[in-house]
Amino acid sequence: xxxxxxxxxxxxxxxxxxxxxxxxxxxxxxxxxxxxxxxxxxxxxxxxxxxxxxxxxxxxxxxxxxxxxxxxxxxxxxxxxxxxxxxxxxxxxxxxxxxxxxxxxxxxxxxxxxxxxxxxxxxxxxxxxxxxxxxxxxxxxxxxxxxxxxxxxxxxxxxxxxxxxxxxxxxxxxxxxxxxxxxxxxxxxxxxxxxxxxxxxxxxxxxxxxxxxxxxxxxxxxxxxxxxxxxxxxxxxxxxxxxxxxxxxxxxxxxxxxxxxxxxxxxxxxxxxxxxxxxxxxxxxxxxxxxxxxxxxxxxxxxxxxxxxxxxxxxxxxxxxxxxxxxxxxxxxxxxxxxxxxxxxxxxxxxxxxxxxxxxxxxxxxxxxxxxxxxxxxxxxxxxxxxxxxxxxxxxxxxxxxxxxxxxxxxxxxxxxxxxxxxxxxxxxxxxxxxxxxxxxxxxxxxxxxxxxxxxxxxxxxxxxxxxxxxxxxxxxxxxxxxxxxxxxxxxxxxxxxxxxxxxxxxxxxxxxxxxxxx
Numbered sequence: 001x002x003x004x005x006x007x008x009x010x011x012x013x014x015x016x017x018x019x020x021x022x023x024x025x026x027x028x029x030x031x032x033x034x035x036x037x038x039x040x041x042x043x044x045x046x047x048x049x050x051x052x053x054x055x056x057x058x059x060x061x062x063x064x065x066x067x068x069x070x071x072x073x074x075x076x077x078x079x080x081x082x083x084x085x086x087x088x089x090x091x092x093x094x095x096x097x098x099x100x101x102x103x104x105x106x107x108x109x110x111x112x113x114x115x116x117x118x119x120x121x122x123x124x125x126x127x128x129x130x131x132x133x134x135x136x137x138x139x140x141x142x143x144x145x146x147x148x149x150x151x152x153x154x155x156x157x158x159x160x161x162x163x164x165x166x167x168x169x170x171x172x173x174x175x176x177x178x179x180x181x182x183x184x185x186x187x188x189x190x191x192x193x194x195x196x197x198x199x200x201x202x203x204x205x206x207x208x209x210x211x212x213x214x215x216x217x218x219x220x221x222x223x224x225x226x227x228x229x230x231x232x233x234x235x236x237x238x239x240x241x242x243x244x245x246x247x248x249x250x251x252x253x254x255x256x257x258x259x260x261x262x263x264x265x266x267x268x269x270x271x272x273x274x275x276x277x278x279x280x281x282x283x284x285x286x287x288x289x290x291x292x293x294x295x296x297x298x299x300x301x302x303x304x305x306x307x308x309x310x311x312x313x314x315x316x317x318x319x320x321x322x323x324x325x326x327x328x329x330x331x332x333x334x335x336x337x338x339x340x341x342x343x344x345x346x347x348x349x350x351x352x353x354x355x356x357x358x359x360x361x362x363x364x365x366x367x368x369x370x371x372x373x374x375x376x377x378x379x380x381x382x383x384x385x386x387x388x389x390x391x392x393x394x395x396x397x398x399x400x401x402x403x404x405x406x407x408x409x410x411x412x413x414x415x416x417x418x419x420x421x422x423x424x425x426x427x428x429x430x431x432x433x434x435x436x437x438x439x440x441x442x443x444x445x446x447x448x449x450x451x452x453x454x455x456x457x458x459x460x461x462x463x464x465x466x467x468x469x470x471x472x473x474x475x476x477x478x479x480x481x482x483x484x485x486x487x488x489x490x491x492x493x494x495x496x497x498x499x500x501x502x503x504x505x506x507x508x509x510x511x512x513x514x515x516x517x518x519x
Contacts, residue, residue: 039088044095047085048104054079055107062115076116083111083122090129096141105147112156120160121174127153128177131184145188154192157181158200172218179221186228194233203229203240207248210273215266223272230279237279241286247293249277256309257302267308274312281319290320291329303338311359314342318365327373331381339366340385344396361435364400368438371445372490383453386446391456397442398460404436405470425481437478440471441491447471448497472498 058079061072086108089099099105111123127148136145161178164171182202186192197203206229209222229236240246252273261267277295280286290296295316302313317339321327330336342363374382386394411431415424425433446453447468461467472495479491 039092039095041095041098044089044092044098045102047082047088048099048102048107051079051082051086051104052107054082055111076119079111080119080122083119083126086126087129090126090132090135093135093138093141096130096135096138096144100144100147105144105151109148109151109153109156112160117160117163117171117174121164121170121177124157124160124174124177124181128180128184131181131188133184133187136188145185148185149192149195152199153185154182154196154200154202158202158205161205162201166213166218172216175218176221179218179225182225183228186232190232193229194235197229197233197236197239203236203245204243207240207245207252210269211248211252215262215269217265220265220269220272223269223276227272227275227279230276234283237283238285240276240280241283241289246277246280246286246289246295249273249280250293250295250298253277253302253309253312254298256307257298258305258307260308270309271312274309274316277316278319281316281322284323287320287323287326291326295320296326296330296333296335300333300335300338303342311362314359314362314366318362318369321366321369321373324373327370328378330370331374331378336370336381336385339363339370340393343367344393360400361432364435364438364442368441371442383446383449386453391453394446394453394456395460397439397446398457398464401436401439401443401471402464402466404432404439405466405474407432408436437474440474440478441494443471444475444494444498445490448494468498 054075058072058075061075065071089095108123108126112120114120114123130144131148135141157178161175164174166172166175182196186196203226206222206226210219210226213219230240253270256270261270277290281290299313299317299320302309304310317330317335321330330339342359345360370382386397408428408431411428411433414427419427443457446457448454458468475491475495475498479495
């Protein structure tokens with residue numbers, strides 16, 4: 001069922017033991033391998049003509065003896081051999097254009113819905129080889145690619161996949177190869193992701209596959225394809241939310257609330273499911289769906305459990321807290337009690353696959369969005385958190401500011417004169433610029449309050465030879481690059497307030513200077 005099965009089966013056929021292959025074993029494999037003739041145009045024409053004849057003969061035999069399978073079985077075996085003969089085409093992408101001109105695509109795709117699923121599986125196997133993305137790097141192969149799309153390859157594949165019984169090994173391989181075709185073709189043209197979801201029921205099939213089945217390699221592959229379809233298309237994100245997909249994703253990840261994945265492959269699947277949820281939350285309308293589906297409650301429960309999914313739940317929260325209503329709901333369900341221990345680094349979420357720094361960035365995002373969107377009593381509850389335990393959370397915030405400021409400055413040492421603006425910006429982003437900007441967003445919000453928290457921030461900054469002007473400079477750049485949903489309005493408002501604070505501070509210093517001069 002996995003992507004290496006055919007290789008493993010082939011290895012077993014030639015009598016090679018498991019484990020590393022020595023030189024003698026490799027030579028034996030080469031000697032026993034059948035000779036493969038190079039495919040040329042005359043041979044291709046002959047193979048296509050043979051396929052068409054076998055298809056026609058099989059159709060005639062089925063119509064003549066519909067109730068007597070033994071009478072048309074021989075014609076189906078011949079048809080299967082005709083399909084196998086076309087596998088050579090995958091080694092000759094330069095002939096793809098001729099294959100398309102021979103009008104072989106409709107014949108081939110028509111077999112995807114053949115009554116005998118063994119034949120449809122053989123067609124899927126052939127298409128999986130023909131659609132290798134590297135094959136379409138040759139311009140001549142584009143005609144075949146276009147014909148496959150125009151002749152409804154995706155619609156036929158999804159109709160066929162619904163017929164397959166994955167408890168049978170051959171059918172399970174057929175499902176796997178079907179998903180591989182989708183991956184291959186969307187890798188060549190990402191715009192097909194929207195088309196596939198629009199014209200086929202692949203989305204509910206994938207969601208059901210990851211929700212209900214026990215773990216296997218096809219469940220992992222289904223999660224990968226779902227992640228691709230949702231990550232690359234905002235329309236797919238909207239459709240997923242509108243058709244109950246977010247509820248199914250939440251049900252799927254809920255299985256790992258109190259248990260860990262059993263293998264590295266299952267870990268990858270879990271990560272894919274959380275990534276799917278994060279992609280859906282990029283669509284604004286899905287923020288409300290997530291809230292109504294009690295997504296916050298589930299993520300907070302996961303954060304309390306010492307399980308693999310706790311860091312992934314934190315990541316989802318950083319995507320979900322970009323609206324006022326969601327921030328309000330988060331506070332109402334006691335989310336502050338869970339987010340601030342993570343902010344203080346008291347709850348370790350990191351591992352080899354997910355460094356602690358990644359989760360640190362997610363928790364900073366959560367606190368920044370809460371700072372932006374909360375008002376009234378909820379905002380007061382947030383600010384009170386920074387006063388607890390002798391301002392330890394405020395000191396932690398300044399620690400983060402100092403650390404990420406240092407990281408960004410270090411990354412700037414890697415900038416070169418031949419870099420364009422985008423390249424320079426990317427280097428600084430990788431150095432932690434975005435997290436630094438979010439930390440400054442929180443610090444700036446506190447400074448403009450003009451209360452004891454504000455004075456504490458300015459005092460700690462002075463003790464570390466830093467000042468508010470540096471925060472203003474970081475926020476000024478953030479205002480220039482930030483997306484509209486990233487508190488851009490708040491940044492503008494804050495910059496105006498900080499400029500007033502700076503003028504007042506400058507005026508105070510000038511008054512002290514004059515007073516000292518008079519003395």
